Each structure stands twice: as structure tokens, then as C-alpha cells.
Amino acid sequence: MERFADVIIDISHSKLDQTFQYRIPAQLCEQIEPGNVVEIPFGRGNRLTKGYVLRVVEHSAYPPEKLKEIVRVETNLAGAESKLTALALWMRDYYGSTTVQALRTVLPFRQKAPQKKKKTVVLKLTQEEAVQKLAWYREKHQTARARLLEALIGQPVLAQELVTGSLKITLPVLRAMQEQGVLSCEEEQSYRTPLMIEQLVEEEKAASAFELTQEQQQIIAAVRSEWEERRGKEYLIHGVTGSGKTAVYMELIAEALFRGQQAILLIPEISLTYQNVLRFYQRFGNRVSILHSRLSASERYDQFERAKAGEIDVMIGPRSALFTPFQRLGIIIIDEEHENSYKSETVPRYDARETARKRAQLEGAALVLGSATPDLETYYRTQNGQSRLFTMNRRAAGGRLPAVLVTDMREELRAGNRSILSRALYERIEDRLQKHQQIMLFLNRRGYAGFISCRSCGHVIRCPHCDVSLSLHNHGRLICHYCGYEEAAPATCPVCGSPYIGGFKAGTQQIETLIKKEFPQARLLRMDADTTRGKDGHAEILRAFGAQEADILIGTQMIVKGHDFPGVTLVGILAADTSLNISDYQASERTFQLLTQAAGRAGRGGQAGEVVIQTYTPQHYAITSAAQQDYLLFYEQEMRYRELSGYPPCGGMMAVHCAAEDQQKLETACGYLAGFLRQAASRCQAVVIGPADEAVARISDVYRKALYIKHPKAKVLTSIKNIAEQYIEINAGFQDIRIHFERR
């Protein structure tokens, strides 16, 4: 019987899935299936073109003699592209997107025109900060700045040509915004500078020769021994900060190379520090390539082509490095696997860990995840046998974990201390300054604005239905971002009656001012979105602090991650609770992770370290278990909460994000969608929550709402998504609404 294939041809610009039908010649009939990469004649000249088979059908709506034939199929079973195409189709179905969107995410595609080196404008703020800044520009009627920032929120790297051209932004405006640290103007440049690297590698070599510890050796031996039998085998290395996970990764990568296979190592962009990059060049020389988000599309493409051609065997980079087209992939390693940056924010909104798991299964590679504070879902997999757990409890280079002291800020208030600093922290700062040791002060700004709490008793106003904190909105009402519940913000604390109830307001700048006043002799550095302007602002501050040019480093999340400062013996954590109150079921987990990682910064050198955690809720298990640096203690308590409330990993959850310019239309559409979903859900005992405003309910005049679907089984969520997608497609009412799905 004759068969036909629907083929997608151009993935370089179209957004919709436009397919062309081809006849499958008899001799290829056995071979062709969805995901295959094929060659077909296309266009007027019947030029041979690459295409992706989307579907195979037995009947054609066209007269068969009008259809052209497929010429060739990528028969090489090890063909990297066919495997990646299969992965893309899985992502399309699992996360929800068009085929083209999924293919574009996964496959390297050549830009239409060859690109020259060009200037770009790069957003330097986080999404959250950018949205706040945008509101501020609007308020001040700075329309040009607002226009540019709005464009950058949609697309954080823009060609300068486009900015000065179609966006009509003048150079003085660009300069002013660069000076404010909102953006930076950068020359696109190649990351590879082999000559310089080689020299540095030599210097670095001397500094880092050591024997592997017993813990390290055991892990390497175990993974090695299962190398042959593993088909998508998964491991988790739960190792405290400084336990030497990187050395383990290196050995495992070396093992893959030894077997003639290839390796991918994902690390968060922020950890792609100079030191780290060097260590890998030192070990693997020019067999390694490093991706980072500043590479232009064509440079990325070049690196992927080198991988396909077998010129490199090791790819290191942030989440998109996962799609390196290696032919014989042996291992995928994901460092700091708990990091949020492994979730994509563009459609398909994939999770690099899940997708890596899928790729490892498809290609028979091993998957190794590593973290000091594993994601709850990852750890859960080790408890039910889906993944094998290794634990590293000791610091490889010696040194003890720091001692942690928790101070109760309610008691400070009772004792008449209204300062941002507790007495204990104050005394310790004084002490370290005297001893000429270094101090880091970390201000937890996650979930900073929004929730309200009582300074006398620590009470936080929560949603009675969802057990997440309510967010304060401009019009003075408290709102739940899951279910839409609303109430008026109280003037006094409903628990203790205290009038000291409200949002937490101190910022890094205020803390800097305060510290300057209290400790005029101290040399300060501040690291936040305002001080890290320009390309090297970040690196420069870290360098200066590392060179002991300052006594105290004050900063936000940015200072917590991955930087080693042997001179630091005191870490102060201000406002440890704020992240407990993000309106999200992962609030406690995020807090535990942040506190543990921040605490891990103390005492990395010879001297013992000390950590002071300031909190209004010293009894909360996220705080107590972080103070004891006890992951398991946290895990067990948090799992109880997840079980009770049916949040992942004790149940699957999918968010449906809806956005539109027209608020009325959005509301109507969400209403219909909620009704449809509830009906579909009732047939399979799924639960639908919402619609409710998103945490940021409006961005650039686009209104945003979300619905949540909960069910223990991922498959059920997929099928609800699929029928919802059809419902959305055939109903005209959804035409102007942007809808996308997100796995939680």
C-alpha cells in the first residue's frame, strides 16, 4: 500500500506548523517514521532540501501523481538529528507547543543570511526587576525608555541596529540606561580564545593536583561498573557544598571519552566562572566546547556543527547545551540541578532535567544530577528506585561546615532593638572587623514585595484554600495567585493585634547606609542589579572582594552562588523569611535551598565559619533544618506538606497561562476554558484551580491569568492538555488569547 509523509521544511522562521505532503517510495516504506530527517525536492527548481517527517498517513487528499517523492532518509541509525527530532516531538506533546517551536528549540538551524559581527543591547535586570522598572518609567512618562525596556522584557538580547532603527531609541538614551545598570551595549564576540587559555591552563595545572577522596572514588566506581548495562540509568549525587562534585564529573566525562562516547555537562550560567571553565580546558583541552547565552545564533550553530562532525566530545553550558547533536552520547551531567534556570521560560516550556532524562533514555546514556540541596522531586526519585543516590557529607579539601545561629527578630523587637541587625549579628560583625576577616551579608529578596507579615509575632496572611501567602496589590487588597481568593488587607495583626503589620521594605542600599553608619571603618562592596552594570560589573566586584579589597560584601541572591572566598568567616542572612512567603507551593523549598547555599559560603578557607540567620519564624522547618544543614530533616517535613496538599512530587500539576491585551476577553475566555477543563477533569478525578491573576497580573499592558490542573499522573495531565489544545484551536473566542501550558 502506498504511504505519504507530512513533512515540515522550514523551521527557521515560521511559527505555525506548515507541512507539505510527499509520497514515500516503496523502497523507503519500511524506514520512514515520524521524526526522520529526509531529503526532498522543494520549490520551483526542485532543489534538494532537508525536511522533518511529522506524520505518516495511508491516504492522501491530493491526487498521488501530483505529489513529489522523498529522495533520501537519514539512514545512519546513529543520526543525531533524527534522535533529536524524536526528542522534540516528545517535548511538543509533553509540554505543549507546535512542532516547529519544538524543533527550533532542539535543532540547530542556520540563520538565513550570514551574520556579521554586530552590536547588541542586553538586559541586565531580572524579569521581576525589569517589570518594576518599567512601571517606574511609565510613571515618570519616560516613554522611550519604557518602550525599549518593554522590548527587552520580551527578548533580553536585541540587535543595536533594531534598537536605534525601528525602536527609534537615541544613543544618549541607551547610554543613560546603561549607566543605570538596566542594560549594557555589547559587542558580540567569540568565547573561544585558545591561545590565552592554553597559557592559563598551565598556570592552573600546578594549583590543582590532588588524590580523589574515598567518597569520590566510590561514586566513580559505581557508575563505571554499571556503564554497559545502563539504559538511561539515573544517579543523584547529593554532596554538601565543597564536597568535590566537580572532580567526580570530570572522571565520569573522562570515562565516556575513554569509551569513545561523548558527554554533556549542564551548569548554570552563573557558575560558568573563569576558574571553572579553566579546569575543564585543562583536563580536556580542545575536545571541549563551552556554550553560553551570549553566543550569537551563528556561533552556537558552529559549535553544534563541530559536535556533529565529531570535532569535540564534551559540551558544557547552560540548559540549551542539552541539545548538542552528539552521535554517541554516553552521559549527561547536570550540576546544581535544583537551579531554577533549568526551566525554560519560552514555549515549549521545558524542564532541562526531565528532557535530559528523556534524551538519556532515548539514546541509552547515563544521567547524573548533582546538588547540595536537591530538588524535592529529584530526591523523591531516589526513594522509589527510579534513581540511585550517592551522598557526600564531607568537604573534599577539609574544613568543617559552619556553625549556624538563628536569631528571633520578634525578640529583638521586644527587647527594644528596631534595627535591621540583631544584636548577635552586630557583635559578630564587630569581632570579624577587628580580626580583619571578611563578612558577607545576604539580603533575601525573593518574594520581597508582596506578602504582608507581623513584626511582633511573625504571622503571615495566607490563603485559606491553598496554603500559600496572599499578595498585597496596589488597591489595598490581598490576593491568592492560585485560586483568586481575595480579602482586604488588615490594619492590625489578626493574631496578636499589633499594628506593626505590613511588607518588608529594606533594600541592599539601605543596609549599606546602615552598615556605613554603624561601622565607619569597614570597607564595603555592594552587589545587586544597580551595582553590576556593564559587562564586567559582576566579575569586578567578585574579584575585588576575592582580593580582600573590602571587608564586607552586601548583596542579594547573586552573592550566594558558587563563589569561593576563603577569607569569609561570617555570613549574615537578613530577612531569611521573605522567600517563605512567595505565593508558590515551592516557597519552603526555595528558602531552604537559599539558606543552605548561603551558609555554605562561610568558612571555605582555613578558619571556621559562622552563620547568623535572622528570622521572624525561627520555628519553621525550612529555617531549623537549614540551620542544622540537614537536608533529610527538611525533605521529610516538606514531603508531608506535599502529600497533604497533593503538590508535586506527590501529584502532578500543570499550569495553563493565558494572556491578552483585552482584559474582558481574557476573563471570558478563561471562564470558558475553566469550565471546559473542569468538565474534562471530572471524568478522571483531576482538580482544576482558578482562574486567578498571575503573580504579575499585567506586563506591558498585557493581562495575565493562570489555571492549574492537578492529578497524580503525568499522562492524565497530558491528555487533558491535548483535548484542551483542540478545544482552544477550534473556538474563535480564543483567537486573541495567548495560551501556553507549563509542567510544574
Ligand code: ADP
Ligand atoms: P562542589 O562542587 O561539590 O561544591 P568542588 O568540586 O567545587 O565542590 O570542590 C571544592 C574544592 O575542593 C575545590 O577547591 C576542589 O579543588 C577541592 N577538591 C575536590 N576534590 C578534592 C580532593 N579529592 N582532595 C582535595 N581537594 C579537593
Ligand code: ZN
Ligand atoms: Zn502579630
Ligand code: ZN
Ligand atoms: Zn487560594
